[in-house]
Amino acid sequence: MTVGPAWYMLLAAGLFVIGIAGVLTRRNALIMFMSIELMLNAVNLTFIAAGTALGDLSGQVAVFFVLVVAAAEVVVGLAIVVAVYRRRGTANVDELSEMSG
Amino acid sequence: MSELVIFVVAGAGALAGALTLILAKHPVYSALGMLGTLFSLAVLYVSQLAHFVAAVQVVVYAGAIMTLFLFVIMLIGVDQVEDTSETIRGQRVGAIGVVAAFAILSGYLWLSGIFSWEVVGTGTEPVNGSIEATGQLLFAEWVLPFEVTSLLLIVASVGAVGLALFKPRKAEDE
Amino acid sequence: MDQLVTFAEQWIWLVIALPLAGFVFNHFLGSRLPEPLAGVIATLASGSAFVVALVAALPWIDGGRHGVTVELWDWMPSIGAEFEILWDPLSIAMTLLVTGVGTLIHLYSVGYMHGDGRFSRYFTYLNLFATSMLILVLANNFAMVFLGWEAVGMCSYLLISFWYTKPVAAEAGKKAFVVNRIGDFGFILGLVAVFAFFGTMSFDEVLVEPGAVLDQNWATAIGIAFLVAAIGKSAQIPLYVWLPDAMAGPTPASALIHAATMVTAGVYLIARSAAIFDLSETALMAVATVGALTALWAAIIAMGQNDIKGVLAYSTISQLGYMVVGVGSAAFTAGIFHLITHGVFKALLFLGAGSVIHSMGDEQDMRKMGGLLKKMPVTGWTMAVATLAIAGIPPLAGFWSKDEILSAAFNRGGYYQFIWALGIITAVLTAFYMTRWFVLVFLGEPRWDSDAHPHESPGVMTLPLVLLAVGAAVIGVINTPWRLGFEHFLEPSFESIHLQHAAEGTIAWVIAGIATIGAIAGVAFGYLTYRNRERKERFERGASRLLSGAERGFGVDGFYGKRVVAPLAATAEASARFDSKVVDGAVNGLAALVAKAGTALQPLQSGFVRSYGVGLVAGTLVLVVWFVMRGV
Numbered sequence A: 001m002t003v004g005p006a007w008y009m010l011l012a013a014g015l016f017v018i019g020i021a022g023v024l025t026r027r028n029a030l031i032m033f034m035s036i037e038l039m040l041n042a043v044n045l046t047f048i049a050a051g052t053a054l055g056d057l058s059g060q061v062a063v064f065f066v067l068v069v070a071a072a073e074v075v076v077g078l079a080i081v082v083a084v085y086r087r088r089g090t091a092n093v094d095e096l097s098e099m100s101g
Numbered sequence B: 001m002s003e004l005v006i007f008v009v010a011g012a013g014a015l016a017g018a019l020t021l022i023l024a025k026h027p028v029y030s031a032l033g034m035l036g037t038l039f040s041l042a043v044l045y046v047s048q049l050a051h052f053v054a055a056v057q058v059v060v061y062a063g064a065i066m067t068l069f070l071f072v073i074m075l076i077g078v079d080q081v082e083d084t085s086e087t088i089r090g091q092r093v094g095a096i097g098v099v100a101a102f103a104i105l106s107g108y109l110w111l112s113g114i115f116s117w118e119v120v121g122t123g124t125e126p127v128n129g130s131i132e133a134t135g136q137l138l139f140a141e142w143v144l145p146f147e148v149t150s151l152l153l154i155v156a157s158v159g160a161v162g163l164a165l166f167k168p169r170k171a172e173d174e
Numbered sequence C: 001m002d003q004l005v006t007f008a009e010q011w012i013w014l015v016i017a018l019p020l021a022g023f024v025f026n027h028f029l030g031s032r033l034p035e036p037l038a039g040v041i042a043t044l045a046s047g048s049a050f051v052v053a054l055v056a057a058l059p060w061i062d063g064g065r066h067g068v069t070v071e072l073w074d075w076m077p078s079i080g081a082e083f084e085i086l087w088d089p090l091s092i093a094m095t096l097l098v099t100g101v102g103t104l105i106h107l108y109s110v111g112y113m114h115g116d117g118r119f120s121r122y123f124t125y126l127n128l129f130a131t132s133m134l135i136l137v138l139a140n141n142f143a144m145v146f147l148g149w150e151a152v153g154m155c156s157y158l159l160i161s162f163w164y165t166k167p168v169a170a171e172a173g174k175k176a177f178v179v180n181r182i183g184d185f186g187f188i189l190g191l192v193a194v195f196a197f198f199g200t201m202s203f204d205e206v207l208v209e210p211g212a213v214l215d216q217n218w219a220t221a222i223g224i225a226f227l228v229a230a231i232g233k234s235a236q237i238p239l240y241v242w243l244p245d246a247m248a249g250p251t252p253a254s255a256l257i258h259a260a261t262m263v264t265a266g267v268y269l270i271a272r273s274a275a276i277f278d279l280s281e282t283a284l285m286a287v288a289t290v291g292a293l294t295a296l297w298a299a300i301i302a303m304g305q306n307d308i309k310g311v312l313a314y315s316t317i318s319q320l321g322y323m324v325v326g327v328g329s330a331a332f333t334a335g336i337f338h339l340i341t342h343g344v345f346k347a348l349l350f351l352g353a354g355s356v357i358h359s360m361g362d363e364q365d366m367r368k369m370g371g372l373l374k375k376m377p378v379t380g381w382t383m384a385v386a387t388l389a390i391a392g393i394p395p396l397a398g399f400w401s402k403d404e405i406l407s408a409a410f411n412r413g414g415y416y417q418f419i420w421a422l423g424i425i426t427a428v429l430t431a432f433y434m435t436r437w438f439v440l441v442f443l444g445e446p447r448w449d450s451d452a453h454p455h456e457s458p459g460v461m462t463l464p465l466v467l468l469a470v471g472a473a474v475i476g477v478i479n480t481p482w483r484l485g486f487e488h489f490l491e492p493s494f495e496s497i498h499l500q501h502a503a504e505g506t507i508a509w510v511i512a513g514i515a516t517i518g519a520i521a522g523v524a525f526g527y528l529t530y531r532n533r534e535r536k537e538r539f540e541r542g543a544s545r546l547l548s549g550a551e552r553g554f555g556v557d558g559f560y561g562k563r564v565v566a567p568l569a570a571t572a573e574a575s576a577r578f579d580s581k582v583v584d585g586a587v588n589g590l591a592a593l594v595a596k597a598g599t600a601l602q603p604l605q606s607g608f609v610r611s612y613g614v615g616l617v618a619g620t621l622v623l624v625v626w627f628v629m630r631g632v
Helices: A005-025 A029-054 A058-088 B002-023 B027-047 B051-075 B091-111 B131-140 B143-165 C002-011 C013-032 C035-061 C089-112 C119-138 C142-160 C167-198 C216-233 C242-248 C251-260 C264-272 C281-304 C308-328 C332-359 C377-391 C397-412 C415-442 C459-478 C485-494 C505-531 C533-542 C544-551 C553-604 C609-630
Strands: C068-076 C081-087
Touching: A005 A029, A005 B002, A005 B027, A005 B091, A005 C609, A029 A058, A029 B002, A029 B027, A029 B051, A058 B051, A058 B131, A058 B143, B002 B027, B027 B051, B051 B131, B091 C609, B131 B143, C002 C035, C002 C068, C013 C035, C013 C119, C035 C089, C035 C119, C068 C142, C081 C089, C081 C119, C081 C142, C089 C119, C089 C251, C089 C264, C089 C332, C089 C459, C089 C485, C119 C142, C119 C251, C119 C264, C142 C167, C142 C216, C142 C242, C142 C251, C142 C264, C167 C216, C167 C242, C216 C264, C216 C281, C242 C251, C242 C308, C251 C308, C251 C332, C264 C308, C264 C332, C281 C308, C281 C415, C281 C544, C308 C332, C308 C397, C308 C415, C332 C377, C332 C397, C332 C459, C332 C485, C377 C397, C377 C415, C377 C459, C377 C505, C397 C415, C397 C459, C397 C505, C415 C505, C459 C485, C505 C533, C533 C544, C544 C553
Parallel strands: none
Antiparallel strands: C068 C081
């Protein structure tokens, strides 16, 4: 039997929520980063499942573009993390706050 | 039947990897959890006949991006174990609140049947996610966005190089 | 001749450009030049403009030739207002007066302003003034006239309050400016009406046949609006009050403002819009009435003035009244003729007064003068000529122009014969108070303060006096009942208009005879009264109420102060209070509210990325819920 797209959506929603939880609770910039990647992947899964269900290859092309953008984002993001670490000696986002409020 | 088995196994793997990612105290374990999720998703892609995307997922994500993450983890202190006690007042409550709300919303939407649409592709002619088909679509209909992404990648790499070249000032400027 | 017409078409822009160049040059470099040089340059700029205008005017001198227009550049094509010069007899006459008399005043000022700390700045203003006035008179559309109109207003402000450290001068400049705004308001109304009806401001279209567009009521309305403009600029009742105060400026500037340029702009505007006034008898009557009342009223006030320039100021208002009577009687040529002659002899009078003030060490009170003829023969004798000219003694200039106005008014008949009667009374009074002025200053016993050492002014000041005196003596002959040269010259500018001509034959002789007898009587009475101390005191006792009232200008300024300025000031103060309390209060309250809200919300801006993340996700949630409810 085949698995309907709704189940894939449920799985994607679960991954997305886990990603949100990671971003909001962890304070290591790298892990937050990976959580964001996880959310992106959750979205990719919905694209694939919907594309298959609707018989449209464009869903997969969209995933391809998300991948490319994610790659670019990771490159820059990690460069920033490294730069911040070199300057401040930490990757803990809470310690990067300079606000007094 | 086989698809159901694959979905259950790979889905469970993806969820397990994701939970590892956010719960592990040590960043290296988190990275490994992430890796597991990515592989599981690649398997799901294959079962959806998205061969090309699945390949890219493994090569680019699992191969390149995760490697980069591991590099950085090594670089900035592999032994940094994070203190999980919350320091920001109200942050934990807020986080749990919005996450729960999001989960409830997703569940509600799923139960409301908004995703249970009529499946058109299966049974007749499955979507062919081969390299040829994807490539043809990419270079015909999507050629302009494709070229733009190349520009994006160049800008990103230049930016990364630029960030790496900047020398930190002598003193902390605070 | 054709070559000269071509010359005019090609080079007439220089008439405006030369004073403008003088202005620009003196503005930037004048203060670095040694003293007389800035004045010399300004004089040369004005003088060369006069020469150009004179040469360009030659083809028109014989009369009968139509004006030419020269478009310099596109300015506001959509409202028919190009930067375009109209070179026709009317503008030629005005240009020659402005540049000719203006040049002599420039020259005179070189001597008068000697030693002033802002010597070059003064000439900057003078040149700018000439430029503005030339733009006004050479304009070929109402928009350009308005440009020049406002520019002379500004220059008059600068010149009247030239010695701005004196509070009187600063106040006078402000007063002139503010009072003129009222007139400008009328002008703007007129402009709007003209544009609404004609869709253009160009003289070529508006003034050719306005009757085809305007009905009589609207012609009256526009005429009244332009009359209000003229009342402000040409100092008529009820807005004349700025002019006497404007005497606070340097005397040559007074000569320029009150003789050659600014104040004549109102008369010029009415003459230029003759085609519109021609449509409305009512508007003309209003103009003539205002003129006649102003002439009489100012003449009465002039009798009681003790300030050497005060007499001349009220006399200017009175003479402007004559010009307005002229144009109001549809005798536009006569009005312009008087404008020209008055421009010459009034400039002479002011410059002479300046010469006296200069030599008396800034003394302006005539009661402390007397007997100056011996000390200052050139000034004295030229002033004698000017006095007789303004008094209307034949054959000097004032006689011909004044007689032509009165004759035309009489000839128009009906209501205008009443106007004529007022004019005759004014003529007698004019002769009287000008004789009084002359006698008090130049004849009789010296009554100077002990430290005054009157002396004749330097040649650079007396030369213009002599030239102007010659002009005041002979310029009348350009238009005499036997040879209407000036009228013939101006005719192309008033072609389609029903011009009112002066009386002819026996009536002309009778009218001229009455005017002459009146003038001689005025002079004789003035001379006899003020030459003899006893008679003078008797006269002053007898007419003490009139004279003391006149000396104070019959309290018109006070009345305006109480009835117009004070309520306005009270309103302004109330508005200011409203502004500071309510408006500012609202604004400040809002600002305080924002500041308080900012303080209250400050903790949200914690700098913790994860706190922001919670907000981000919450916002996303709201959006998703909204999408779902919308039913995507």
